Amino acid sequence: MQEFDIIDSFFRTRSHQRRDVEVGIGDDCAVTQVPEGQSLCTTTDTLVEGVHFPKDTPVQAIAEKAMAVNLSDLAAMGAEPAWVSLSLSLPEVDECWLNAFSNGIQQMCEYYGVQLIGGDTVRGPLSITITAQGFVPNEQALTRSHARPGDWLYVTGTLGDAGLALDYLNGKRQLPLNARNEVLTRFQTPTPRVLTGTALRRIASSCIDVSDGLVADLHHILHASGCGASIQLEKLPLSEAMRASVSEEDAFEYALNSGDDYELLFTVSEEQKGNLELALAAACVSATCIGQLNGKTGKVELRHGEQPYSSRGHGYEHFS
Amino acid sequence: MQEFDIIDSFFRTRSHQRRDVEVGIGDDCAVTQVPEGQSLCTTTDTLVEGVHFPKDTPVQAIAEKAMAVNLSDLAAMGAEPAWVSLSLSLPEVDECWLNAFSNGIQQMCEYYGVQLIGGDTVRGPLSITITAQGFVPNEQALTRSHARPGDWLYVTGTLGDAGLALDYLNGKRQLPLNARNEVLTRFQTPTPRVLTGTALRRIASSCIDVSDGLVADLHHILHASGCGASIQLEKLPLSEAMRASVSEEDAFEYALNSGDDYELLFTVSEEQKGNLELALAAACVSATCIGQLNGKTGKVELRHGEQPYSSRGHGYEHFS
Structure with a gap:
């Protein structure tokens, strides 16, 4: 042929x-x-x-x-x-x-x-x-470069599921059957957040999709916008499958550093928070506020409650 | 990195x-x-x-x-x-x-x-x-589907040089040094005929680039336009390098059936021939009339002078 x-x-x-x-x-x-x-x-x-x-x-x-x-x-x-x-x-x-x-x-x-x-x-x-x-x-594209200190940091859906699935497929982790099906679907056929993206026009100050890992992709926004950020770990959105399958610490690591989730990570100014809620409700989608931007250029601070938290990983690097 | x-x-x-x-x-x-x-x-x-x-x-x-x-x-x-x-x-x-x-x-x-x-x-x-x-x-794109019986068939540049270069690289053929350099350049860094393409707007009735071979790519025009074509072999444009390196018969085969030349193959109605000459002269590019279209859907007749000619090859097929 x-x-x-x-x-x-x-x-x-x-x-x-x-x-x-x-x-x-x-x-x-x-x-x-x-x-x-x-x-x-x-x-x-x-x-x-x-x-x-x-x-x-x-x-x-x-x-x-x-x-x-x-x-x-x-x-x-x-x-x-x-x-x-x-x-x-x-x-x-x-x-x-x-x-x-x-x-x-x-x-x-x-x-x-x-x-x-x-x-x-x-x-x-x-x-x-x-x-x-x-x-x-025209003029409504959501770039990475217009986030400002004080903006709130949001993410759609749940984080880390694709990474958990990959570890299961590589034999690094056992999973209960129902959790397995859930995370494999997330890994094999991720859902692009098209509706959420269009709903965020004129509302989000910056946006990126989480392909390499939350922290790695957040760094792209911080680098392009000249900001830093703090993330509250207890706010990270975790799936039922994730909670049922791994320790809290491991769940945090997956959520912070594993790739392939294809959720949207975006920032919203204080003034736009009300419009964000209306827009998400109108589009029948949801997002979780996981932290805030600050002026410490390029730095990501992780906090668990009031305590600083140190992560083990660095996201997916294509040639590492 | x-x-x-x-x-x-x-x-x-x-x-x-x-x-x-x-x-x-x-x-x-x-x-x-x-x-x-x-x-x-x-x-x-x-x-x-x-x-x-x-x-x-x-x-x-x-x-x-x-x-x-x-x-x-x-x-x-x-x-x-x-x-x-x-x-x-x-x-x-x-x-x-x-x-x-x-x-x-x-x-x-x-x-x-x-x-x-x-x-x-x-x-x-x-x-x-x-x-x-x-x-x-708008409305000026040169498609493959608007050629008509009676239109004249043209091609830019010379044909077969890239195929000759490939046979040299594969050790199938020896070449004199100056011919070798000429055809290797044609194979390694072909010239896209961008100026000619824009000059043909509103003039050519159909156009395609020769990537798989003259006859193979002509068939795409014939198929899309519901026509046939006859080609006069003695009119095929051959480079000095080609003429100096191979027999006439082999040169015809390269010109008809070898790929990677990236010349433009196009059709022009009788009424547009004058405009074509003006447009090519204005753009400082040239093209050679090598045949004419007819109503014998999907058929390519090869002629050498008045005699029918039978070709050995079938162009480059990606999965053959």
């Missing part, structure tokens, strides 16, 4: 269609229209087998995760997803595999109203690169 | 800057502005070591080729390049390698007025995925 046959058979005809796509899969480029008054947001993420997902990950979960990590970046800018391009490196043509993979991509496209507009298929070790594009109204 | 250090050190600070980029490297997404009245063109291409370039290819040439193949897709739509995103899969952090690679990317960005707006760095087998974005005035 040739490259164009693969794209035609497995991706082109099944794709969710949008009216702002003039030319989709099957030409040299996709041709699309960005609405007036909107900025274009673009992000690219690659998942490599054995690095970003274990070798025995279900195929559809690989596809869903590849989509989710990119949509999560759009969410972190407050953008509405629109189009994705897919570059797929495959060791061989396995129609059963391609069918399941395409299903995963298409289901995510349908759910988030996104169209697959193009891509490339090459022979090589299994890896998936997706480029996602979306819109945000 | 961590992912963000790599991006910061080797790509962010050196990047060519454009005024339509509001947020570049260093946030969750790039944020950019598409000009009013313009459509957005997007393309993605991946190069894998050992598949798309030999293991001992100079690093800067790898970077330049990865850029060129994407800019070539924009050229084939008549688009003006604007931004690129880079996903780099690396087996290890080699600062010398990264430095040379970054130089190659940045030189191409400078030359074509393109800004590197983001990317991802992952640990894995060496491969490079670039997503390129550009603009074309």
